[in-house]
Amino acid sequence: MLPTPRKFTVMAGAAEGPTRLNAFDNALLAAGIGNLNLLRVSSILPPNAEHIEKFEAVPGSLMPTAYGTITSEEPGTLIAAAVAVGIGRPDEYGVIMEFSGHCTQEEAARTVEQMARDAFRSRGRDIERVMVRAVEHRVQSIGCAFAAVALWY
Amino acid sequence: MLPTPRKFTVMAGAAEGPTRLNAFDNALLAAGIGNLNLLRVSSILPPNAEHIEKFEAVPGSLMPTAYGTITSEEPGTLIAAAVAVGIGRPDEYGVIMEFSGHCTQEEAARTVEQMARDAFRSRGRDIERVMVRAVEHRVQSIGCAFAAVALWY
Amino acid sequence: MLPTPRKFTVMAGAAEGPTRLNAFDNALLAAGIGNLNLLRVSSILPPNAEHIEKFEAVPGSLMPTAYGTITSEEPGTLIAAAVAVGIGRPDEYGVIMEFSGHCTQEEAARTVEQMARDAFRSRGRDIERVMVRAVEHRVQSIGCAFAAVALWY
Numbered sequence: 001m002l003p004t005p006r007k008f009t010v011m012a013g014a015a016e017g018p019t020r021l022n023a024f025d026n027a028l029l030a031a032g033i034g035n036l037n038l039l040r041v042s043s044i045l046p047p048n049a050e051h052i053e054k055f056e057a058v059p060g061s062l063m064p065t066a067y068g069t070i071t072s073e074e075p076g077t078l079i080a081a082a083v084a085v086g087i088g089r090p091d092e093y094g095v096i097m098e099f100s101g102h103c104t105q106e107e108a109a110r111t112v113e114q115m116a117r118d119a120f121r122s123r124g125r126d127i128e129r130v131m132v133r134a135v136e137h138r139v140q141s142i143g144c145a146f147a148a149v150a151l152w153y
Numbered sequence: 154m155l156p157t158p159r160k161f162t163v164m165a166g167a168a169e170g171p172t173r174l175n176a177f178d179n180a181l182l183a184a185g186i187g188n189l190n191l192l193r194v195s196s197i198l199p200p201n202a203e204h205i206e207k208f209e210a211v212p213g214s215l216m217p218t219a220y221g222t223i224t225s226e227e228p229g230t231l232i233a234a235a236v237a238v239g240i241g242r243p244d245e246y247g248v249i250m251e252f253s254g255h256c257t258q259e260e261a262a263r264t265v266e267q268m269a270r271d272a273f274r275s276r277g278r279d280i281e282r283v284m285v286r287a288v289e290h291r292v293q294s295i296g297c298a299f300a301a302v303a304l305w306y
Numbered sequence: 307m308l309p310t311p312r313k314f315t316v317m318a319g320a321a322e323g324p325t326r327l328n329a330f331d332n333a334l335l336a337a338g339i340g341n342l343n344l345l346r347v348s349s350i351l352p353p354n355a356e357h358i359e360k361f362e363a364v365p366g367s368l369m370p371t372a373y374g375t376i377t378s379e380e381p382g383t384l385i386a387a388a389v390a391v392g393i394g395r396p397d398e399y400g401v402i403m404e405f406s407g408h409c410t411q412e413e414a415a416r417t418v419e420q421m422a423r424d425a426f427r428s429r430g431r432d433i434e435r436v437m438v439r440a441v442e443h444r445v446q447s448i449g450c451a452f453a454a455v456a457l458w459y
Contacts, residue, residue, distance in 0.1 A: 046213025059399035060352025093212035199366025
């Protein structure tokens with residue numbers, strides 16, 4: 001198997017850029033994950049994964065990451081992205097949910113938290129706590145909001 | 154190199170959910186691959202890969218997976234997803250194709266099988282057999298159909 | 307960590323196909339990367355990565371790849387895809403940018419080069435050179451243009 005991640009870091013950021021991809025790139029930089037090769041995953045917290053506040057990785061690393069993101073080219077629009085990590089018993093896997101939309105940070109956070117609770121309910125399991133990180137951004141020209149859970153080692 | 158997968162499992166499932174992502178998550182659970190970190194790949198069967206009927210993996214594992222999926226929020230709509238594994242000589246690589254659309258399971262299966270045959274034709278190679286798995290789903294509120302080939306070790 | 311890639315190859319190709327996915331598959335074959343499992347990454351060149359003109363990999367390998375792609379079903383349409391690798395000091399990471407659109411190869415190349423320059427500017431770093439690869443394709447029935455940077459070992 002590919003090695004299963006043992007650590008996770010939750011982050012969010014938003015930014016403008018001259019193109020959609022540059023705005024995304026700048027949002028990653030704002031979130032603190034800009035100099036890595038994100039491998040998008042769909043999205044389970046491995047059992048016993050340890051929460052690390054501050055993320056460390058060598059530039060260019062392949063980084064399994066669950067993320068929600070939204071980019072908009074409509075000036076004045078409010079955009080938001082959020083992630084939730086639903087955690088049950090420490091020795092069991094958790095569930096990561098991602099959300100993005102045209103809403104406030106609070107709405108995105110509320111939605112994604114509910115999604116994580118529903119994911120636990122689908123599994124017939126009790127959720128003990130939910131970690132949420134969200135960001136909102138008022139688009140000036142081309143803007144991107146990004147929220148992520150990086151899964152590392 | 155990252156290690157090349159040596160086993161594969163073909164699966165499909167469909168489900169409803171309170172959001173699009175929860176419907177997708179529930180479809181993964183229905184397919185038997187819900188508690189993993191899917192790494193979406195595009196999509197070759199490694200040479201000598203062994204077909205395993207029943208899939209086993211530790212929750213949270215990073216799982217290279219080729220998949221087709223469709224989510225719909227239109228009640229009454231029929232949606233379908235299918236995958237095909239085109240297999241030639243055992244010591245050569247095969248080709249995986251994915252399809253999803255508004256159609257029956259049979260139409261999805263027929264389409265994806267033809268896609269695998271065309272992929273072999275593009276390579277000037279003979280196809281010996283095709284494994285197909287498909288699923289259809291009549292949307293109630295928010296529904297998702299999902300078909301996949303997991304590539305593992 | 308997953309192993310960080312140490313080599314990179316830049317490529318582009320375009321093709322027709324009987325379906326969108328077959329067109330994409332054929333464009334990958336035209337680019338020389340058709341028999342691998344692409345893991346799409348977002349998209350940093352690791353420090354000290356070595357440029358290799360000719361790409362070698364065992365079929366079915368998991369291949370971290372940054373790519374831009376566009377598929378069109380409108381006959382007569384011109385489509386293009388391009389990638390740029392922005393390179394600074396050899397011991398520092400570089401930045402990979404991807405672009406695709408309805409334009410010529412030259413326009414795609416110019417755009418993606420500027421995107422790489424802007425990505426360096428966002429990081430407050432000097433860019434020393436940019437490698438660009440682009441392709442254009444006039445759609446006959448269903449066509450795909452694809453440009454990529456494969457990151458390997």
